[in-house]
Amino acid sequence: GLSDVLRGDVPAEEAVVAVRDGGFHLLPAGTGGHPPGWLLRDQRIGQVLARYRQIFDIVIIDSSPVLPVPDALSLGRWTDGAILVVRYDMSRFPLVDRARKRILATGIPILKTVVNGVRSSRFSAYKSWDYDSNGYVYSGRDPRPSESAPT
Numbered sequence: 001g002l003s004d005v006l007r008g009d010v011p012a013e014e015a016v017v018a019v020r021d022g023g024f025h026l027l028p029a030g031t032g033g034h035p036p037g038w039l040l041r042d043q044r045i046g047q048v049l050a051r052y053r054q055i056f057d058i059v060i061i062d063s064s065p066v067l068p069v070p071d072a073l074s075l076g077r078w079t080d081g082a083i084l085v086v087r088y089d090m091s092r093f094p095l096v097d098r099a100r101k102r103i104l105a106t107g108i109p110i111l112k113t114v115v116n117g118v119r120s121s122r123f124s125a126y127k128s129w130d131y132d133s134n135g136y137v138y139s140g141r142d143p144r145p146s147e148s149a150p151t
Contacts, residue, residue: 012055049061
C-alpha cells in the first residue's frame with residue numbers, strides 16, 4: 001500500500017491492486033508503523049504521485065475530512081485540485097464554509113462540490129450542484145417540470 005511505497009519497501013507499480021478486470025486500480029493504505037500524517041508530509045509522496053500520474057490516466061485520492069485532520073491539506077499540494085464532499089442534512093454551512101476556506105487558503109483549487117445523501121425524489125429536477133463563494137448554486141437543471149422540484 002501507500003505507506004509501504006513511501007517507506008521504500010514496495011515499488012509503486014507493485015503496490016496497486018487491479019479491480020474490474022484491470023480497468024480500475026486501487027492503492028490500499030498499506031501497513032502501519034508510522035503515523036499517517038508523518039508519511040503524507042514526506043517529500044516522497046510527490047515523487048510517488050508523479051509516478052502514478054505517468055502510469056494512470058486519472059489519479060483520485062480519498063483523504064480524511066479537512067477540518068479535524070490536516071492530511072487532506074498536506075496531500076493537496078501534490079494534486080490538481082480538490083472535490084469537496086458534504087453530506088446533505090448533516091454538514092452545516094458554517095463548517096462547510098470553513099473547510100472550503102481552509103482548502104482555498106492553502107492554494108488548492110476546489111474543482112467541484114459533491115452533496116451526497118440527497119433523496120432523489122426531493123430534488124429530481126436537479127442533475128448537479130455547484131458551490132461558489134456565495135453558497136450553493138443549482139446547475140444542470142432539467143428543463144422538464146417536476147412536481148417534486150423545489151420552488
